[in-house]
Amino acid sequence: MNDMSSEGYVTEDGRKIGGTLMEMKNITLRFGGVKAITDISFDIREGEIRAIIGPNGAGKSSMLNVISGFYVPQEGEVWYKGARRPQMRPYEVAQQGIARTFQNIALFEGMTVLDNVMTGRLNHMKTGLLSQAIWKGKAEAEEVANREKVEKVIDFLEIQAIRKTPVGRLPYGLKKRVELARALAAEPSILLLDEPMAGMNVEEKEDMSRFILDVNDEFGTTICLIEHDMGVVMDLSDRVVVMDYGKKIGDGTPDEVRSNQAVIDAYLGVSHD
Amino acid sequence: MSEQLVYAMEVFLNGLMAGVLYALVALGFVLIYKASGIFNYAQGVMALFAAATLVGIMKGQVPFSHLINAVFDTDIHHFGWHLPALAGILLAAAFMVLLAWMVQKFVFRHLVGQEPIILFMATIGLAYFLEGFSDLMWGSEIKKLDVGLPQGMNTWIDEATFKIFDYGFFIDNLDIVATIIAAILVFALVLFSQYTKEGRAMRAVADDHQAALSVGINLNFVWVMVWSLAGFVALVAGIMWGTKSGVQFSLSLIALKALPVLMLGGFTSIPGAIVGGLIIGVGEKLFEFAIGPMVGGATENWFAYVLALIFLVFRPQGLFGEKIIERV
Secondary structure, three states: OOOOOOOOEEOOOOOEEOOEEEEEEEEEEEEOOEEEEEEEEEEEEOOOEEEEEOOOOOOHHHHHHHHOOOOOOOEEEEEEOOEEOOOOOHHHHHHOOEEEOOOOOOOOOOOEHHHHHHHOOHHHOOOOHHHHHHOHHHHHHHHHHHHHHHHHHHHHOOOHHHOOOEHHHOOHHHHHHHHHHHHHHOOOOEEEEEOOOOOOOHHHHHHHHHHHHHHHHHHOOEEEEEEOOHHHHHHHOOEEEEEEOOEEEEEEOHHHHHOOHHHHHHHHOOOOO | OOHHHHHHHHHHHHHHHHHHHHHHHHHHHHHHHHHHOOOOOOHHHHHHHHHHHHHHHHHOEOOOHHHHHHHHOOOOOEOOOOOOHHHHHHHHHHHHHHHHHHHHHHOHHHHOOOOHHHHHHHHHHHHHHHHHHHHHHHOOOOEOOOOOOOOOEOHHHHHHHHHHHOOOOOOEHHHHHHHHHHHHHHHHHHHHHHHOHHHHHHHHHHHOHHHHHHOOOOHHHHHHHHHHHHHHHHHHHHHHHHHHHOEOHHHHHHHHHHHHHHHHHOOOOHHHHHHHHHHHHHHHHHHHHHOHHHHOOOHHHOHHHHHHHHHHHHOOOOOOOOOOOOOO
8 A cells, every 4th residue: 555645544433444555636527518516536455445425416426437437538637556556447447346226227137146146256256258168167166265265245234135136026126135235245445336326215325224224334344425405424433525617615524524614505505695 | 659750740849850950050149149238140151261261271262262363364273282171160160250350349349338229230230241251252152161070871760769669760960969069068158157257257248248347358359259159059060050051141041030039038147048949940840840741841941939939938048048137
């Protein structure tokens, strides 16, 4: 790890947060004449849960898409693991260890839960086509190792019962969990969650919150998540970026953000006169 | 055993063999449809093109010789070598990979995310382009293709059946070889798509582009790979049909016979393509044998389509197709 950043800190509940893993520098993203993101900078530290919040249309999802390579910003730099990241396609970003979920769920509907989660391991499968054909043993050993990792994730997220079910048949809340499982199976350096709790009932939200905390605790995974529900985020995250109309209006611990006047205004819709 | 029944058995066997060849063409369709949701109208022309390329390479024909001669007023036709069949097949296969890459690079890469009907229209355009390109490159005359596959009646089967039924079955050796090769091909393709990393990536891309990107799959690579595979299957089908009836334009029309095969078997199932092909092959031969004489013959022209139509009414996803599940 390049130590160009300040050292980490320890949270109240005793988790150690490391140095800067990713840094967004002065990101601006335009769609035609519309500015979705205006000059935003923030960092993500190793091992923390970092949230990006804001009202609908604030540009949160656009920000996540910039991080995961689906959008290319017109201005600004993305720094990852101490080096400036060149322009990349989404699959290259994924290969660098940045996994994500989608707001509207993007799963392989025709495949079973198990097969879906296995696709998360694709980048960890080293043996190529030829060696798979010629040297069956090595490929098999690799398959077994990958299977073990996948089973661990499936256990962890408590979806054993639906392992063999085609994803298309699952209810919404479970689909969200399967998507999380697939992202986790990739053993990512950063896990990006796009509104992991959108459209869930209270019970499902509680489950998902617990899983996010457990993932971070158990695997030490760095998580960056987007939510517009402020209550959930404040309990989950270590630090929060607040966006409104494409601009950053707050950045800090949940407590700091909660007492920030600009943030309160954005959420309560105070008129500026 | 009655004579009629023995004849029917022979017809049945011949139908199976014909079905294998239909299945080979249908297989190419299924591959591309599975991985990209594109119905590739050009699959038949690809078989024609692959076979013409193979003949051209083996005979050492100069590509575009007519064009070159017309423009530069030269008179070149052949390089003057003759390649053995195996080398020719390998080179033709390599050429199909190149074609796959070009198709992806110049056509479908620019159409990502378009409606299926647009992609379908693009493949129709590709079909006509390839047809003309094939004529321009290798000439439009009917070519004889001989890669050394055995042909003619299989005497062993003839004798064996003669001993049992007092009547020798006529089974073409070429059909037997085609069956064996098709079986190997299908087995290999199923193994590939179920058990390899690339096969898994292929299935993932077929299902959801965005999700595939997010787990680190290179869409372009997968598509080139799939078009290459389809090109290779087209080459195999082209060799079989070309050996049987010469490399000529009508080869590309066989592709239309693959349509009812796919409706029967399901557009997304590799085993379905095989079973569908066999049912159509056997069905049309038996139908012609039993009903043909009563209605004036030539039922083989339409039987497959009528059968497919009936299937569409009762089981639109085909025998093995994925059931369309939609949560309301």
